[in-house]
Amino acid sequence: MNQTSKILSTYSADAFGVASALFELGGMVIIHDASGCNSTYTTHDEPRWYDMDSMLFVSAISEIEAIMGDDEKLIFDIVTEAKRFHPKFIAIAGTPIPAMTGFDSESVAARIEKETGIPSFGFPTTGMKTYISGADMALSSIARRFARKDFRPGRDHRVNILGCTPLDFSTNGQVESICRLLTENGWIVNCTFAMNTSLKEVEELGKGDVNLVVSATGRQTALFLEKTLGIPYLEAVPYGKKFSTTVLQALEELYAGETKVILRHSSSSDCENIIIGEEVSSLSLALSLECETGKEFRVLCPTNEGPLLQTNDVYTPYEDDIIKSLSNAKTVISDPIYRNILTEKVHLVDWPHEAYSGRIYRKYIPNLIGDILYISEKL
Amino acid sequence: MLRKVNGYEVTIDSVPISQITFPGPFRAGLEFSSPARGTWNIAHQGMLIPEAHEIFVCAASCLRGVVLTAYEMRAEKRFSTVAVEEKNLIEGNMEDLIIEGVSDILQKLPKMPPCVLVYTSCVHHFCGCDLDMVYRELSKRFPDVDFTDCYMNPIMRKSGRTPDQIMRSRFYSLLKKRPIRPGSVAFVGNDFPMQKDSTLYQLLSQAHIPIYELTSCRTYSEYQDMAEAEYYIVDYPAAKVGGEDLQERLGGKLLYLPFSFTYGEIKENIIKLSEVLPITLPDFNAEEQECNDALDHAYSIIGDIPIAIDYTAFTRPLGLASLLLEHGFQVKRVYADSFIEEERPVYKALCRTHPELEIWPTLSAQMRFAADHSKSDYLCIGQKAAHFNGAPHFVNLVENGGWHGYQAINSLCDAMIDAYQNEKDIRELISRKAWRCESCI
Numbered sequence: 001m002n003q004t005s006k007i008l009s010t011y012s013a014d015a016f017g018v019a020s021a022l023f024e025l026g027g028m029v030i031i032h033d034a035s036g037c038n039s040t041y042t043t044h045d046e047p048r049w050y051d052m053d054s055m056l057f058v059s060a061i062s063e064i065e066a067i068m069g070d071d072e073k074l075i076f077d078i079v080t081e082a083k084r085f086h087p088k089f090i091a092i093a094g095t096p097i098p099a100m101t102g103f104d105s106e107s108v109a110a111r112i113e114k115e116t117g118i119p120s121f122g123f124p125t126t127g128m129k130t131y132i133s134g135a136d137m138a139l140s141s142i143a144r145r146f147a148r149k150d151f152r153p154g155r156d157h158r159v160n161i162l163g164c165t166p167l168d169f170s171t172n173g174q175v176e177s178i179c180r181l182l183t184e185n186g187w188i189v190n191c192t193f194a195m196n197t198s199l200k201e202v203e204e205l206g207k208g209d210v211n212l213v214v215s216a217t218g219r220q221t222a223l224f225l226e227k228t229l230g231i232p233y234l235e236a237v238p239y240g241k242k243f244s245t246t247v248l249q250a251l252e253e254l255y256a257g258e259t260k261v262i263l264r265h266s267s268s269s270d271c272e273n274i275i276i277g278e279e280v281s282s283l284s285l286a287l288s289l290e291c292e293t294g295k296e297f298r299v300l301c302p303t304n305e306g307p308l309l310q311t312n313d314v315y316t317p318y319e320d321d322i323i324k325s326l327s328n329a330k331t332v333i334s335d336p337i338y339r340n341i342l343t344e345k346v347h348l349v350d351w352p353h354e355a356y357s358g359r360i361y362r363k364y365i366p367n368l369i370g371d372i373l374y375i376s377e378k379l
Numbered sequence: 380m381l382r383k384v385n386g387y388e389v390t391i392d393s394v395p396i397s398q399i400t401f402p403g404p405f406r407a408g409l410e411f412s413s414p415a416r417g418t419w420n421i422a423h424q425g426m427l428i429p430e431a432h433e434i435f436v437c438a439a440s441c442l443r444g445v446v447l448t449a450y451e452m453r454a455e456k457r458f459s460t461v462a463v464e465e466k467n468l469i470e471g472n473m474e475d476l477i478i479e480g481v482s483d484i485l486q487k488l489p490k491m492p493p494c495v496l497v498y499t500s501c502v503h504h505f506c507g508c509d510l511d512m513v514y515r516e517l518s519k520r521f522p523d524v525d526f527t528d529c530y531m532n533p534i535m536r537k538s539g540r541t542p543d544q545i546m547r548s549r550f551y552s553l554l555k556k557r558p559i560r561p562g563s564v565a566f567v568g569n570d571f572p573m574q575k576d577s578t579l580y581q582l583l584s585q586a587h588i589p590i591y592e593l594t595s596c597r598t599y600s601e602y603q604d605m606a607e608a609e610y611y612i613v614d615y616p617a618a619k620v621g622g623e624d625l626q627e628r629l630g631g632k633l634l635y636l637p638f639s640f641t642y643g644e645i646k647e648n649i650i651k652l653s654e655v656l657p658i659t660l661p662d663f664n665a666e667e668q669e670c671n672d673a674l675d676h677a678y679s680i681i682g683d684i685p686i687a688i689d690y691t692a693f694t695r696p697l698g699l700a701s702l703l704l705e706h707g708f709q710v711k712r713v714y715a716d717s718f719i720e721e722e723r724p725v726y727k728a729l730c731r732t733h734p735e736l737e738i739w740p741t742l743s744a745q746m747r748f749a750a751d752h753s754k755s756d757y758l759c760i761g762q763k764a765a766h767f768n769g770a771p772h773f774v775n776l777v778e779n780g781g782w783h784g785y786q787a788i789n790s791l792c793d794a795m796i797d798a799y800q801n802e803k804d805i806r807e808l809i810s811r812k813a814w815r816c817e818s819c820i
Binding site for chain 1: 387389408409410412414440442444455456458459460461462463465476479480483487488500502531533536744745750812820
């Protein structure tokens with residue numbers, strides 16, 4: 001039955017995607033929820049919680065406030081703390097109860113902005129979708145509001161990296177490795193949106209000549225920048241040596257004037273090698289392993305139904321469908337939690353994903369940028 | 380204290396005890412979540428019932444915390460989920476979703492569990508889900524399985540019984556009425572065992588009184604044996620309503636012997652116990668003297684270093700502050716977002732004797748910036764106090780630690796001396812969920 005999980009975990013939710021995407025930008029993020037969402041997010045999904053004093057709060061809505069539709073208390077509470085802490089922006093992310101009561105997050109944000117003069121956002125998250133939709137919405141909204149439109153690509157080999165959150169890249173140096181790879185190959189990294197970056201750098205997103213989208217959470221931002229400023233984008237994570245070269249070449253093509261480059265992998269319907277994970281990173285890993293080992297991989301993407309998925313790839317968030325999709329698998333590369341649904345005959349290569357198993361395998365998350373030996377030698 | 384936030388200086392405030400409103404010292408507003416994770420949650424607690432299988436029916440955002448709790452405590456094989464999606468709210472088929480979802484999971488389990496805890500959430504409450512019908516149907520479909528209704532609905536925390544009170548009651552709702560075994564007791568509502576050296580346990584075991592305890596049950600059958608108890612001993616305030624429910628349903632009697640640091644109340648508890656059970660009364664003066672000696676000894680070692688206490692360590696943080704202050708310790712700070720009514724007399728006394736005692740919130744938004752990551756000289760009792768004060772010298776314990784009576788005071792003195800003499804890794808210890816529970820972290 002769809003929607004049931006006998007044993008599998010659940011991916012981080014949309015509201016947490018908002019929080020993760022905006023964590024480092026100096027804003028104040030409020031998850032509009034009774035309680036619990038804040039500790040869930042900060043315990044399992046936010047490796048920066050202990051070290052960075054980011055303003056992430058929960059509204060602590062009560063039964064009576066929900067029944068009476070009392071948004072005034074929420075507005076008062078947010079305005080009070082905003083006046084005290086001077087955030088650079090304010091973001092409200094909804095959860096199941098606000099979704100049920102018809103909470104109008106955008107109108108409330110507009111009221112708050114009027115009262116404080118601080119740019120404010122209302123995100124209609126419901127707590128029922130994955131982090132991809134929340135983070136994608138949050139990043140693109142920030143870009144729309146703050147990225148200056150008066151820039152035109154400066155032709156000085158600048159690249160933005162879009163879609164960086166610890167949910168997909170943890171804090172083990174992967175984002176830094178992508179920057180290093182690009183820098184060593186003649187690129188100026190303009191902005192890593194949104195890790196190790198500032199709102200000032202976000203304002204200057206338009207200086208980028210090309211965008212490298214490293215997860216589906218950066219897609220809407222890329223589309224926005226393409227549409228408004230004509231910046232072309234490539235969706236890929238430069239895993240492994242050979243595929244990194246492919247990614248760098250594709251970026252050069254875009255820089256040289258190509259408007260669209262899509263890196264696609266190929267696999268047959270009876271392919272017995274499967275990668276489970278987020279769309280862009282899984283497809284990049286499939287391509288990288290194809291380059292390095294000559295083996296084909298299909299992708300099973302439980303997080304989002306993205307355009308990069310090919311005919312033989314699968315999108316499904318449901319345990320039963322996932323089990324069915326793995327019925328002929330001989331090798332699976334995935335978060336270790338998926339071990340629970342694999343038969344003993346299947347060879348599992350661990351590829352922990354913070355958005356799935358949280359902090360449990362955090363210390364084992366590999367940095368595959370420029371080198372996928374960690375995976376390939378286990379195949 | 381002053382903290383720099385986005386380039387502005389922000390004052391982080393406490394309130395002197397003499398100026399607080401009791402029992403809720405602080406206005407409810409935006410809330411912060413401290414990284415101290417030692418307290419137990421409802422997923423941990425349900426796993427105390429041997430052989431039980433937990434099924435949470437919630438939205439993804441609510442499921443994530445509990446499913447990863449189950450994995451972290453290596454209990455994932457006893458844990459399943461039914462994800463509520465937007466279409467269920469629109470279509471109004473929540474009852475079907477629970478019935479079919481739970482049925483689907485049970486049919487897939489390698490072995491049918493003897494009992495299933497079905498946790499519904501805030502959305503079920505708000506959409507008027509007919510839970511009575513749901514459980515009737517589930518019991519009809521699976522007559523050999525005991526179902527109980529559990530709840531993850533924090534939105535109800537200010538409406539009547541708190542979620543904590545409700546859940547500490549629900550975990551005993553599966554007990555089936557049996558003939559009472561005269562003279563036996565059950566400890567009800569605790570997350571970890573009553574320590575064998577606790578005053579309460581000692582008095583009962585010396586009198587050879589049969590003791591039942593959820594935390595020591597190894598099978599569902601042993602769990603059911605608890606229904607034989609004549610007396611339900613509750614020492615944790617939030618568990619009192621659970622004891623009352625049992626009294627009404629199974630016919631035993633509630634003995635509420637609240638955890639306390641006050642000699643008078645400890646003595647009162649023991650006398651209350653002796654009125655119904657054949658225990659031998661201790662020499663109260665000697666016991667108190669032993670505690671006083673332990674406190675004086677601890678003070679002779681610890682001296683005048685500042686002390687902070689938080690409410691997660693003990694249900695009576697003000698009672699503890701009062702006891703320590705009476706023995707010369709320099710208690711400066713108490714962290715608590717609210718107090719239980721039972722603390723009112725101590726609160727009033729402290730207002731007179733130590734009006735400057737600082738009361739700090741833990742949930743208030745300002746606490747985001749309160750943590751001192753440089754090592755402070757505070758000795759802390761409790762994980763939250765340790766976090767906020769950056770204090771590697773701390774007593775790591777939650778929810779009274781299974782201690783009780785005079786033993787609690789003596790053991791605390793030992794723990795304080797140990798904390799004073801030895802540093803702990805704050806981050807490492809407080810990040811683990813559920814103190815004393817198995818953890819892969």
